[in-house]
Amino acid sequence: MDNTFDPRRLDIKAFAQAGAELQGQSPLSQWPRLLDEQMAGTQTQEHLVRWHLQGQLTPVTGGPSRIGMLLTAEVDLPMQCQRCLTPVVETVKAERAFVFVADETTAEAMDEESEEDVLVISRDFDALSLVEDELILALPLVPRHEVCPQDLPVGAADEAFEAASQRPNPFAALAALKKGQ
Ligand SMILES: [Zn+2]
Numbered sequence: 001m002d003n004t005f006d007p008r009r010l011d012i013k014a015f016a017q018a019g020a021e022l023q024g025q026s027p028l029s030q031w032p033r034l035l036d037e038q039m040a041g042t043q044t045q046e047h048l049v050r051w052h053l054q055g056q057l058t059p060v061t062g063g064p065s066r067i068g069m070l071l072t073a074e075v076d077l078p079m080q081c082q083r084c085l086t087p088v089v090e091t092v093k094a095e096r097a098f099v100f101v102a103d104e105t106t107a108e109a110m111d112e113e114s115e116e117d118v119l120v121i122s123r124d125f126d127a128l129s130l131v132e133d134e135l136i137l138a139l140p141l142v143p144r145h146e147v148c149p150q151d152l153p154v155g156a157a158d159e160a161f162e163a164a165s166q167r168p169n170p171f172a173a174l175a176a177l178k179k180g181q
Pocket residue numbers: 081082083084085086088144145147148149
């Protein structure tokens with residue numbers, strides 16, 4: 001068994017025939033398109049993109065075996081909460097099965113009736129680019145905290161107002177001073 005599969009130049013057919021798997025993790029800073037989705041100014045180095053690829057060859061009655069791949073990936077991505085506008089770390093997960101076929105025409109014809117995504121087979125397929133695509137597709141449309149960590153700006157302003165109104169009014173204090181004279 002060949003263990004030297006390269007996820008950046010993957011021989012899809014050989015990968016499926018071997019029933020091989022590949023997995024890895026690398027910092028978010030190495031995934032430029034995902035990095036674009038991150039909230040500006042947040043730390044990236046501790047966030048890892050984790051991915052796993054499983055080659056699958058499924059026998060088909062009366063025809064060539066089906067060449068497939070199962071992709072799973074996950075990343076904790078700092079995004080901007082659309083409610084309180086502070087960073088929220090969203091756990092983004094992707095899981096998708098792919099089938100590989102000989103050419104674009106077959107892929108288009110099959111894609112409509114297939115539950116899996118259909119791609120054209122390649123001997124130097126960039127599977128990590130596919131991982132990045134899938135994670136981007138899985139991003140939340142409206143990132144937000146389940147419970148925001150702090151009051152909304154309006155609430156904060158109200159609190160400041162209340163604190164101010166409990167302080168003695170400087171004019172009243174002045175009036176009291178004059179009265180005493
Ligand atoms: Zn929030």
